[in-house]
Amino acid sequence: MKNNNKTLFKRFLKPYTGKVIAASxxxxxxxILTAVITLFIGKTVDTMVQKNQVDFPKMFQLLLFLSLIVTIHALTQWGIQKLGNTIAYRFTRDIREEAFQHLNKLSANFYDTNRHGDIISRFTNDLELVSVAFTTVFNQLFSGLAMIIVSLISMLLLNFKLTLIILVSTLLMAWTNYIVANKSQSSFRQQQRQLGKMNGFLAETIQNQKLVTLLQQEEATIETFETLNAELHETGKKAQFLSSLTNPLSRFVDHIGYLAIGLVGGLIMIHQPEAMTVGMISSFILYAAQFSKPIIELSSAFTQILAGVAGLNRIQFILEQTPEEVQDEQTTLPAPKNGFIQFEDVSFAYEENHPILKNLNFDIQPGETVAIVGPTGAGKSTIVNLIMRYYDVTNGTILVDEEPLARYQLNDFRKNFGLVLQEPWLFQATLWDNLTFGADHATEELVRTACEEVGMMDFIDRLPDGFNTQVDEHTLALSSGQKQLFTIARVIINQPRFLIFDEATSSIDTVTDAIVQKSLQRLMQKRTSIVIAHRLGTILNADKIIVLKDGEVAQIGTHAMLMDQTDGLYYNMFQSQFQS
Structure with missing residues (x-):
């Protein structure tokens, strides 16, 4: 991971090579200016060390020169800050953009096996920590390194013995920081993992708050949150405690070095007056401070740096995930022309030795409406995942127009599908943007026709801004049923060849359901349609009904055929629903 982090830094810093050179x-x-300032401060002190012997002309001359140097030094510091901030913010922006682009290329398996709140945390909390750490280091790195080098040279020119004292204290300081870093790094990684876990829990709880209230699980969720929060507190406290040791320990060692300089410098003045002056000792103490200051500042910012490294590791985790293969040497076929789907001995397991589907054999003719029914956990949605190729089959073959599904170019293949899930999805944008999402070709006439088919055009016409109305909780709060109607209208606008409905009308009332069913019947004409149904009353007119049980095909037939089999699973399910 460390090598990957180095590679990541080099790759994202490369576009800003010019700014890096300018900042350095x-x-x-x-x-250099800092060293010059320190040198002339010592010379200024030497102009007034003797009683009644202050060299005022020389002192004023030196002070005037110092004022000029300090002004130039301030301007260079401003340049470093500006360049450092620019590079740091753009660096973080570039990582965020690439990580998000990469996120959109990952397979469904990644989203199914990682909590959504944790993924969001990697883009928000973790990248913010990277930004803070990077800004801290960048603003101090260039001037700090130069200050260390110039101060070291200046100290060596003044006195070797005193320089040796500072080097020993600095090495002791660096060794202390190294020990603390090793101890605290794992704690910061654990803290970020725990934060992602808590964010995941919060996202799930807020999203399902109505269910929590309905089932009176407020106390249970509060207890779980308090447990997660306490665990985060403990890991954070440990990480902060360990990292907080660096600054006081560094300052303690540094101050011991100052005392040693004063003691040794004083002894040299006593025994070798010609080799040491008060001004030289003053300059040396300032040089020593400038030499150790960058190290102390970095140790002071150690908490942010370690947290940033941990955050970078977590965003690196996303970048290291293998993207979904959209096209390779085998994917040579464009989109299918007819839509004939065949399952031949298809088996599938999300986890090894835990099969979800077992030896499925059936076909879906072009233009046919096929319903897939069965108890919860029978594998209905998994069949859709395989047809959409969100997952590849474990065994067997799926054929489309008598060609293996794996031979079709993935993006071209998926463009032919219209998908309406049980949970409707609209994003914060205008109604028009939501309805034409994925359909750049859409005309206003096509959009209006689609909205009329689902019975929502009158609602839109009553809105002051019509299609330009913003969809959010403050401007336009839609019911679940209205959201689903707009989702269905979006499918109509995209005019797909295949349709997949996963209990599409489950959140719609009975009256609205009747309107939607009529529009769906028109939409499904001459299109291959797959309907996952829990409410069996919505699939009475399906051309074929596939009944699943424990991942296997239990029955296949029309509604009438299956109802004749009074000992079959479908008959029992139908009777159970309508009797209740």
């Missing part, structure tokens, strides 16, 4: 140049120049 400013940093080097700033370090």
């Amino acid at each position: 140049s400013f940093g080097a120049f700033s370090g």
Whole structure:
């Protein structure tokens, strides 16, 4: 992971090579100016060390020169800050954009096996930590390195013995930071994992708050949250405690070094007056501070840096995921022309040795409406996942127009599907943007016709902004039924060749259901349609009904044929629903 992080830094910093060079140049120049300022402070002190012997002309001359140097130094610091912030923010922006693009290329398996709240946390909390850490390091790195180098050279020119004291104290400081870093790094990784876990729980709870209230599980969810929050508190406390040791320990070692400089410098003045002056000791103490200051500042920011590294590891996790293969040497076929689907001995398991589907054999003729029914967990939605090729079969073959499904170019194949799920999906944009999502060719006439078919055109006409109305909780709060109607209208507008409905009318009242069923019947004409149904009354006119039980095909036939089999699963399910 460390090598991957280095590669990531190099790749994303490469576009800003010019700015990096400019910032490093400013940093080097700033370090030189700092050394010059320190040198002339010492010379200024030496102009007034003797009683009644202050050299005022020379002192004022030195002070004027110092004022000029300090002004230039301030301008270089401003340049470093500006360049550092620019590089840091653009670096983070580029990572976020690439990570999101990569996220859109991942397979359904990634989303099924990772909590959505944790994924969101990686894009928000973790990348924010990366940004803060990167900004902290970048703003201090260039001037800090230059200051260390120039200060070291200046100290060596002044006195080797005193320089040796500072080097020893600095090495002791670096060793202390290294020990603390090793101890605290794993704690920060654990803290970020725990934060992602808690965000995942929050996202799920908020999304299903009505169900929590209905089942009176408020106390249980509060208890779970308190447990997660306590675990986050403990891991965070441990990480913060360990990392917080770096700054006080560094300052303690640094101050011991100052005391040693004063003691040794004073002894040199006593025994070798010609080799040391008060001004030189003053300059040396300032040089020593400038030499250790960047190290202390970085140790002070160690908490942010370690948290940023942990955040970068978590965003790297997304970038390392293998994208879904949209096209390879075998995917040579464009979209199917007819829509003839065949399952031949198809078996599938999400986890090894836990099969969901077992040896399925059936076909779906072009233009045919096929309903898939069965108890919960029978594998109905899994069949749709396989047809859409969100997952590949474990055994057997799925043929489309007598060609293996794997031979079709994935994007071209999926464009032919219209999908209406049990949970409707609209995003925060205008009604027009929602309705024409994926259908750039849509005309206003086509959109109006689709909305009329689902009985929503009158509702839109009554809105002050019509199709330009913003869909959000503040501007336009829609019921679940209205959202589903707009979702169905979007499918009509896209004019797909295949239709898949996963209990599409489950959230719609009886009156609205009748309107939608009529529009769906028109929509399904001359299209291959697959209907996953729990309410069996909605599939009476299906050309074929496939009944699943425990991942196997239990029955196949029309409604009338299956009702004649009074000992069959379908008959019992139908009778159970209508009797209740």
